[in-house]
Amino acid sequence: MKLGLHLGYWQKNPTDRFIELAQKAEAFGFDSVFTAEAYGSDCFTPLAAIAATTSKIRLCTGVMQISARTPVCAAMSALTLDHISNGRLCLGVGVSGPQVVEGWYGQQFKRPLERTREWLDIFQQVIAREAPVEYSGAQYNLPYIGPDSLQLGKPLKSITHPLRKKIPVFLGAEGPKNIALAAERFDGWMPIFVSPYRMNIFDDSLAVKPEGFEINAMVNCIVNDNLEEAMYPGKMTMALYLGGMGAKKDNFHKNLMGRMGFGDEAQKVQDLWYAGKHDEAIKAVPDALVDEISLLGPKERIRERLQDWKKSDVTTLMIGHADNFDVSVETMEFIAGEVV
Numbered sequence: 001m002k003l004g005l006h007l008g009y010w011q012k013n014p015t016d017r018f019i020e021l022a023q024k025a026e027a028f029g030f031d032s033v034f035t036a037e038a039y040g041s042d043c044f045t046p047l048a049a050i051a052a053t054t055s056k057i058r059l060c061t062g063v064m065q066i067s068a069r070t071p072v073c074a075a076m077s078a079l080t081l082d083h084i085s086n087g088r089l090c091l092g093v094g095v096s097g098p099q100v101v102e103g104w105y106g107q108q109f110k111r112p113l114e115r116t117r118e119w120l121d122i123f124q125q126v127i128a129r130e131a132p133v134e135y136s137g138a139q140y141n142l143p144y145i146g147p148d149s150l151q152l153g154k155p156l157k158s159i160t161h162p163l164r165k166k167i168p169v170f171l172g173a174e175g176p177k178n179i180a181l182a183a184e185r186f187d188g189w190m191p192i193f194v195s196p197y198r199m200n201i202f203d204d205s206l207a208v209k210p211e212g213f214e215i216n217a218m219v220n221c222i223v224n225d226n227l228e229e230a231m232y233p234g235k236m237t238m239a240l241y242l243g244g245m246g247a248k249k250d251n252f253h254k255n256l257m258g259r260m261g262f263g264d265e266a267q268k269v270q271d272l273w274y275a276g277k278h279d280e281a282i283k284a285v286p287d288a289l290v291d292e293i294s295l296l297g298p299k300e301r302i303r304e305r306l307q308d309w310k311k312s313d314v315t316t317l318m319i320g321h322a323d324n325f326d327v328s329v330e331t332m333e334f335i336a337g338e339v340v
Contacts, residue, residue, distance in 0.1 A: 001310050002031035003339050004318040005332065006062060006218055010041035022050040024329050026057040029340035034062030034092065034216075034318055039104045042068075044077050051085040059085050062190055062216070062318065063094035063172035067105045071119045071140060072133065075126035079162040087163050092190050092216070093119075094172030097245070097252060113181055115139045120169065120185055128165050132157045170216060174252045176259075179205035188214030188315075193238075193256060195292035196312035201259050206313075216316040219309070221295040223302065223331050230297055232282075234290035239281040242266050243273020262289050299334060306338055 005025040007018050022033045033050060037043040043061040051059055059081065064074065074091070082089040095101070095116060098109035118137040125133045132155030135142045143153030170188035173179045182189040183206045191202075194217045206213075220237075224230040241253040248270065257266035265286045272281035295302045295309075309317060319327055319335060 001314060001339060002316045003029070003336060004032040004034055004058075004060070004216060004316045005030050005327070006034045006036070006318040006320045007046065008320065009036040009038050009043070014041070015046075018046055019049055019053055021327070021329070021332075022057065023053060024332060026054045028333055028336035030057060030332070030336065031316060032058035032060050032090065032216075032318075034060045036062050037065060037068070038096075039100055044081060047089075048081055048084060051081065051088065055086075057088070058090055059088045060090040060092055060170070060216075062092040062170075062218075064091060065096040065100070065105075066093050066116065066119045067096060067101045067107050067109075071122035072126055072142070074119075075123050076158070078123075078167050079127060079158065079160060082163050082167055083160075090168040090170060090187075092170040092172055092188075094190070095178075098250070111139070113177055116171070116178075116181060117185065123169070124166070126158055127162050127167050129158050129162055131155075168214075170214060174256045176202075176205045180208070183207070183209035183213065187212075188216060190216045190218075192218055193253070193260075193293050194218075194314070195260065195289075196308045196314065197292055198260050199312050199314075214315045215313055216318055217309075217314045218318045218320055219293065219295055220320040221302065221327065221331055221335055222297075223299055223328075223334065224296070225298050227297045227301075231287055231290050231294075234294050234296070235282050235285040235287075238285045238290060239269055239273060239278065242269045242285075243278075243281055248274060257289070260289070262286055265289070295335075302335075303338055306335075310339075 005021060007015055025033055035043045035046045043064050047059045078089060078091050095112040101107055101109040118140045122133065122135050122140055133142050134155045143155060145151060168187040170190050171182035171186040172190040173182050174192065179189060179202055220234055222230040245253060254266045254270055257263060269281045269284045272284055295305060
């Protein structure tokens with residue numbers, strides 16, 4: 001099992017010392033560093049800054065929203081950053097959710113699996129650079145010949161030769177069909193909430209995963225002798241995702257909690273959140289849930305629970321760093337000493 005540092009996306013202000021943290025992660029033997037995006041900071045620019053100040057650590061988006069860029073635009077950014085970093089880029093992508101896709105990007109969200117397949121087809125064509133890109137799909141068409149077309153478009157090949165014929169692409173996914181798509185077509189899967197004790201719920205979706213398939217799991221690590229204090233940031237985040245990240249009638253995170261065996265508790269948290277009782281919603285998040293998907297408590301306890309992660313199918317632990325999870329350099333060094 002390898003280690004990744006997840007820097008997340010910027011909140012009100014840029015993530016403090018993000019370049020220094022990435023440099024420390026590289027020095028401690030972390031395999032990768034991940035950056036994300038929601039509806040503020042983008043995922044590529046911080047990686048470019050990190051690329052200029054590191055030499056070995058893999059640079060990963062986690063995740064890039066496919067509605068934010070056409071497949072060709074994403075491929076242009078990817079091949080550029082892959083050159084800048086001397087072949088260290090891995091592209092984690094995801095569809096996001098309808099609130100962001102339709103509210104922020106102004107695009108329809110329906111048929112996300114279809115969109116993801118077509119997006120990947122075109123992206124891989126651009127990176128391979130074996131022929132001018134042509135594609136006729138339900139959601140993407142190159143060249144464009146639809147309504148108001150001037151009929152002047154022609155198939156093109158990237159002027160810039162990619163450094164590699166293939167850039168690894170991971171899929172961020174929660175639903176069974178989306179996870180199955182990751183196993184079928186992608187180089188890895190990025191689950192947002194996963195427990196080493198409940199990996200069996202993904203067995204059917206991952207049945208066809210190939211050899212070398214990566215599972216990069218986000219795990220928040222907080223070293224604190226007071227376990228209740230250590231759990232609180234995770235409970236805050238879970239309450240936000242169950243109540244405020246997604247539509248009430250169709251929340252992917254709540255659906256996942258149901259499959260993990262916490263359906264009734266997740267419904268209670270969402271109800272409290274929508275009633276404006278945010279503090280009560282946070283308290284209602286089950287301790288067991290937060291504890292299973294995290295590494296919390298005294299060092300001895302974390303050291304013991306790390307053994308369960310090592311026995312799981314997870315290939316990379318992404319140690320979180322964001323507003324709610326301020327990973328210290330000391331914590332990074334401790335975890336590296338246990339894993340690397």
